[in-house]
Amino acid sequence: MTDAIQIVLAKRPEGDVTADCFREETVALPALTDGQLLIRSRFLSLDPYMRPRMTEMRSYTPPFALGQPLTGGSVGEVVDSRNPKFVKGDLVIGMLNWASHTVHDGKGLRKVDAGVPLSAYLGVLGMPSFTAWYGMKHICKPKAGETVFVSAATGAVGQVAGQLARLAGAKVVGCAGDEDKCVWAVREAGYDACFNHRTERDYGAVLDKLCPQGIDADFENVGGRLFHAVFERMTNFGRIAFCGAISEYQDTTPLAGPEKMFGIVQKRLTIQGFIVSDHVALMGDFINDVAPLLPSGKLKSRETVVDGLAKAPQAFMGLLKGENFGKLVVKIS
Numbered sequence: 278m279t280d281a282i283q284i285v286l287a288k289r290p291e292g293d294v295t296a297d298c299f300r301e302e303t304v305a306l307p308a309l310t311d312g313q314l315l316i317r318s319r320f321l322s323l324d325p326y327m328r329p330r331m332t333e334m335r336s337y338t339p340p341f342a343l344g345q346p347l348t349g350g351s352v353g354e355v356v357d358s359r360n361p362k363f364v365k366g367d368l369v370i371g372m373l374n375w376a377s378h379t380v381h382d383g384k385g386l387r388k389v390d391a392g393v394p395l396s397a398y399l400g401v402l403g404m405p406s407f408t409a410w411y412g413m414k415h416i417c418k419p420k421a422g423e424t425v426f427v428s429a430a431t432g433a434v435g436q437v438a439g440q441l442a443r444l445a446g447a448k449v450v451g452c453a454g455d456e457d458k459c460v461w462a463v464r465e466a467g468y469d470a471c472f473n474h475r476t477e478r479d480y481g482a483v484l485d486k487l488c489p490q491g492i493d494a495d496f497e498n499v500g501g502r503l504f505h506a507v508f509e510r511m512t513n514f515g516r517i518a519f520c521g522a523i524s525e526y527q528d529t530t531p532l533a534g535p536e537k538m539f540g541i542v543q544k545r546l547t548i549q550g551f552i553v554s555d556h557v558a559l560m561g562d563f564i565n566d567v568a569p570l571l572p573s574g575k576l577k578s579r580e581t582v583v584d585g586l587a588k589a590p591q592a593f594m595g596l597l598k599g600e601n602f603g604k605l606v607v608k609i610s
């Protein structure tokens with residue numbers, strides 16, 4: 278019999294997530310039945326979408342259940358299997374518990390190989406990067422000479438979105454939450470400019486300065502007041518890939534939308550919300566496009582690795598305040 282250390286949702290947050298929303302438990306796992314496998318987690322991905330799932334909000338994914346382990350995209354190693362598709366030693370990616378070990382039915386798991394660092398499957402070769410690729414390629418569609426804006430520009434999604442726009446020949450402007458991130462965006466990721474959204478209070482003024490011709494495509498990760506300023510500066514036939522609105526995830530009262538919505542008509546804007554999991558059929562195209570950019574350094578990526586499952590709650594609370602730099606993963610074993 279195997280014991281698992283797991284982190285469960287102890288309380289639903291109201292406003293900011295607090296440490297008492299989580300509880301660490303040790304549980305004895307049941308013996309495997311036919312079709313099941315036991316997976317030891319190696320890396321757990323922490324992602325903004327987990328915040329809405331902590332509430333009872335009806336959304337595209339169901340809420341986490343109170344008293345049950347949270348789940349997240351993870352890479353793990355099969356340690357025991359009664360499923361004919363997997364054998365001991367296989368490395369797999371899929372949704373696992375925030376836990377040392379998970380008993381799984383095998384559905385939705387994909388085998389990966391150890392030829393690349395395992396955390397990359399959760400970042401630059403995984404869901405966040407795929408999100409950036411889909412939104413940039415299929416919605417923003419940047420062209421040479423255009424101006425593209427990316428919020429949360431150095432996050433897991435933003436860092437890839439911005440670089441793909443730059444590789445398409447566009448001028449790329451971003452924002453991030455501290456000076457080091459902005460310096461990295463410009464020097465390493467090749468953004469033309471990046472401003473600090475925490476110290477820059479007049480978003481309209483800074484966007485007018487950095488995007489004097491307006492914004493042709495917006496890859497929207499943040500929402501809120503920042504998005505309102507971007508929206509007003511969209512050019513005719515502009516495209517907005519609405520990927521997320523992290524600045525609003527902890528709000529207890531919803532923010533009103535931007536003013537001058539008739540601008541959508543006047544400027545003939547395309548505004549498209551999207552969820553990357555709707556597009557898994559394109560995963561192969563994404564890998565074909567993005568993987569070759571990595572060895573040569575044409576596409577750079579940052580990650581923050583936190584050591585130990587016990588630190589996952591603190592790291593997740595930090596993600597919602599911008600403490601991570603690039604993709605945030607927890608090394609579990």
Ligand SMILES: NC(=O)c1ccc[n+]([C@@H]2O[C@H](COP(=O)([O-])OP(=O)(O)OC[C@H]3O[C@@H](n4cnc5c(N)ncnc54)[C@H](OP(=O)(O)O)[C@@H]3O)[C@@H](O)[C@H]2O)c1
Nearest residue numbers: 325432433434453454498520521522523524551552553599
């Ligand atoms: N539609 C989809 O299928 C899909 C898939 C993946 C992710 N997403 C969305 O994409 C966005 C980025 O996700 P990610 O995985 O790349 O996360 P991430 O960038 O790794 O982490 C979140 C970052 O957002 C920034 N942030 C946090 N609170 C903020 C606030 N109040 N105002 C402005 N920035 C804030 C922080 O960076 P700073 O230091 O720059 O503030 C933080 O590091 C999120 O909105 C997420 O929900 C959507």
